[in-house]
Amino acid sequence: MSRPCVRILTVLGARPQFVKAAVVSRAIAEHNRQGRTPSLHEEIVHTGQHYDAQMSQIFFDELGLPPPTANLGVGSGPHGQMTARMLEKLEPLMETHRPDWVLVYGDTNSTLAGALAAAKLHIPVAHVEAGLRSFNRRMPEEINRVVADHLAQLHFCPTQTAVENLAREGIIEGVFHVGDVMYDAALLFAPIARQKSRILETLRLQPKHYYLATLHRAENTDQPDRLAGIWEGLRRLSKTRPVVLPLHPRTRHALQQWGLSELADAASGNNGLRIIEPVGFLDMIRLEQEAALILTDSGGVQKEAYFHRVPCVTLREETEWVETVQTGWNRVVGANPDRIAQMTPWTPLEPIVEYGDGQAAGKVVAYLLQENSL
Ligand code: UD1
Ligand code: UDP
Numbered sequence: 001m002s003r004p005c006v007r008i009l010t011v012l013g014a015r016p017q018f019v020k021a022a023v024v025s026r027a028i029a030e031h032n033r034q035g036r037t038p039s040l041h042e043e044i045v046h047t048g049q050h051y052d053a054q055m056s057q058i059f060f061d062e063l064g065l066p067p068p069t070a071n072l073g074v075g076s077g078p079h080g081q082m083t084a085r086m087l088e089k090l091e092p093l094m095e096t097h098r099p100d101w102v103l104v105y106g107d108t109n110s111t112l113a114g115a116l117a118a119a120k121l122h123i124p125v126a127h128v129e130a131g132l133r134s135f136n137r138r139m140p141e142e143i144n145r146v147v148a149d150h151l152a153q154l155h156f157c158p159t160q161t162a163v164e165n166l167a168r169e170g171i172i173e174g175v176f177h178v179g180d181v182m183y184d185a186a187l188l189f190a191p192i193a194r195q196k197s198r199i200l201e202t203l204r205l206q207p208k209h210y211y212l213a214t215l216h217r218a219e220n221t222d223q224p225d226r227l228a229g230i231w232e233g234l235r236r237l238s239k240t241r242p243v244v245l246p247l248h249p250r251t252r253h254a255l256q257q258w259g260l261s262e263l264a265d266a267a268s269g270n271n272g273l274r275i276i277e278p279v280g281f282l283d284m285i286r287l288e289q290e291a292a293l294i295l296t297d298s299g300g301v302q303k304e305a306y307f308h309r310v311p312c313v314t315l316r317e318e319t320e321w322v323e324t325v326q327t328g329w330n331r332v333v334g335a336n337p338d339r340i341a342q343m344t345p346w347t348p349l350e351p352i353v354e355y356g357d358g359q360a361a362g363k364v365v366a367y368l369l370q371e372n373s374l
Contacts, residue, residue, distance in 0.1 A: 004038040006372050009099035009123075011090065011114030013047030013074075016182075016300045017105040018059035019281055020128060023184040024103070025065055027361035031369075038372075040365065042066070042103075045093065047086045047110040048073040052249060058280040063189070079109060079140060086113030094121050100372055101126050104152075105181075106299075107145035119151040128181060128364060130155035131162025131171075132299075132320040140218060141299075154371055156364050158182075158355055161322055174371065178363035179356015182300055186307040187358040189285055197286035199279065203244060207290035211241055216248035217297040220315060224258040226335040227251075230315050231260065233340025234295065238272030240344075243295075244287060246279045293345045302330055306351060313343050323353040 008028070012021050021044070028040045046068035050056045060067060070093060074085040086109065094102065094117055102118035104111045105128045115125045127148050134142050149155060149171060157163045158180035166175055200207065213234055220226045234243055255261045279287065285304070288294060294305040295313040302321050305312035312330045324330035328348035333339045 005041050006038050006101070006369060007097070007099040008040060008042045008101045008103050008368065009094065009097055009118075010042055010044045010103045011047065011110060011117075012044065012105055013049030013072075013086075013110030014106075014108040015050055015055050015059065015278075016298075017108065017110065018056070018063065018065055019185050019300065020105045020181045021103075022059070022063035022065045023181050023188060023361040024128065024364050026188075027365045030362075031365055038369065040369070043070075043097065043099070044068040045090070045114075046071040047090075047113065048075055049082065049086075049108065049110050051075060052278075054278040054280070055249065062280050062282055063185075083109050083113050083116075086110065087117050090114065090117035091121065094118060094123060099123060101154075101368055103128065103368075104148060105129055107132065107141035107148070109140070109144060111148050112144040115148040115151045124154070125152040126154035126156065126364075126368060127152035128156045129158055129162075130175070131157045131159075131164075131166040133162075133165045134318050134320050136318060138219065154367060156181075156360070156367070158360070159323060159353075176363065176367050178367070179354075179358070179360035180303065181360045181364070182303055183307055183355040184358050184361050185281075186285070186304055189281060190289065190308070193282040193285035193289070197282045199283040199286050200290060203274065203276070205242065205244065205287075205290070208292045209241060210291060211237065211243045211293045211295060212287050212291035213243050213245045213295040214248065214298050214301050215245070215296070215315060216250050217316065218250075219317075220297050220335060221251050221254035224260065227254060227258060228260055229335040229337045230340060231255075233335075233337035235273055236337065236341035237295075237343060240272075241292065242272055242274055244274045244276065244291075246276050246284070246287075248278060293343060295340065295343065303355065306330065307355070309351070311346050311348060313340070315340070323355075327351055327353055 028042050032039050072089040103126050104114040118125045153174050155175045156178045163177050288304050289308045297315040306324045306329050314332045
C-alpha cells in the first residue's frame with residue numbers, strides 16, 4: 001500500500017519567489033528523505049512572469065529548485081492582462097491536479113493569480129511571507145499581498161509586525177510566525193557563494209571598497225522624475241566609490257521609454273557606475289557580502305543587506321521591513337539625488353531583531369502537515 005501523501009501545488013514566476021521557494025522545496029525533500037508520513041508531493045507551476053535566463057533559469061540551476069512541471073509562458077504585459085492570462089491557465093490545471101494546498105510566495109502578480117485561482121476552486125491557499133504592508137495602495141505589490149492574505153487559509157509570517165498587520169485586518173486564524181524563508185536562504189547559500197562565486201574577481205572589485213545598487217520598483221521606474229533623480233544620485237555617488245548596478249530589465253526598458261537612456265550611456269562611459277546584467281543568486285550574495293553600502297528599492301535586497309550586516313539605503317518613500325530601519329541598518333531616502341549622492345557607509349549597532357532562526361522553511365512544512373490533518 002502506498003504511503004498517504006499531501007499534495008502541494010506551488011505557483012511562482014518572479015525572481016524573488018525562486019529564492020524563497022528553493023528553501024521550502026528543500027525542506028519538503030528533507031521531510032520525504034526521512035521517510036516521514038504522510039509524505040509530501042510538490043509540483044511547481046511557473047507562470048512565466050520572468051523568463052530571461054538571468055531572471056529565471058539561473059535560479060533553478062543554482063539553488064536546486066526542482067524544475068517546474070508546467071510553465072504557463074504568460075510573459076510580460078499590463079497587470080490585468082498578465083493576471084488574467086495566469087488565471088485562465090491556472091484554473092484547468094488546478095482542477096486537474098486538485099492539490100491539498102496551493103502554495104504562493106510574496107506579492108507579485110503570480111502570487112495574486114495563484115491565490116485567486118485556487119480560492120475560486122475551494123482549494124486551500126498557504127501564503128509564505130504573509131502580513132507585509134507598506135500601507136501604500138499605489139504599489140501593485142500592496143494590492144497583491146492584501147488580496148492573497150485575505151484569500152489564504154494559512155499565513156506564514158516572517159515577522160511579528162506582519163502578524164500584527166494581519167490582526168488589524170481581522171486575520172487571526174491560521175497565522176504562524178515562522179521567520180523569514182529569505183533568512184534561511186541567506187544562511188544556506190552564503191558559504192556556497194563565498195566558495196563558488198568569482199564575481200568580485202571578474203568585476204575587479206575590492207571587498208568593502210564598492211557600493212551595490214539595484215532598482216526596479218514600479219514607483220521608481222514608471223515616474224521619470226524619480227528615475228532621473230535616483231540615476232543622478234547614483235552617478236554622483238559613483239565618483240566616490242564604484243557603484244555596481246545589476247540592472248533589472250524593467251529599468252533598462254524604462255530608461256529607454258522615458259528618453260533617459262543617454263543617462264545610461266553616459267554612465268557606461270563613467271568607470272564609477274558599473275551597469276551589468278542581472279546576476280544569479282550566488283553572485284548577488286557575494287556582491288552583497290562585500291559591499292560597503294547597498295542602495296536599493298528591492299524588498300529582498302533590503303533584508304539581505306541586514307542579514308549580511310551591510311548598511312542599506314532604501315530608494316523608496318517607505319518600507320515594509322520596518323525592523324531594519326528601527327535598528328539603524330536601513331535609511332529610507334527616497335529619490336532625492338542630493339541625499340543619495342551624499343550617502344556614506346555607517347556602522348550600526350549589532351542587529352537586535354532576528355528574522356527567525358534560519359528554520360522558517362521547516363516550520364512551513366510542519367504547519368502544512370499539521371493543518372492538513374485537522
Ligand atoms: C515583479 C513584481 C515585483 C517584484 C519583481 C521582482 C509584480 C506586480 N511585480 O516586478 O513585485 O519586486 O517582479 O523582480 O508582480 N522583463 C524582461 N524579462 C524578464 C522579466 C521582465 O525583459 O524576464 C521586463 C519586461 O519589459 C516587463 C518588465 O520587465 O514588462 C516588468 O516585468 P514584470 O514581471 O511585469 O514586473 P517586475 O518589475 O519584474
Ligand atoms: N537578486 C539576484 N540577482 C540580481 C538582483 C537580485 O539574485 O541581479 C536576488 C536578490 O538577492 C534577492 C532577490 O533577487 O534574493 C530579490 O528580488 P528582487 O529585488 O527582484 O525583488 P523584490 O525582493 O523587490 O520583490
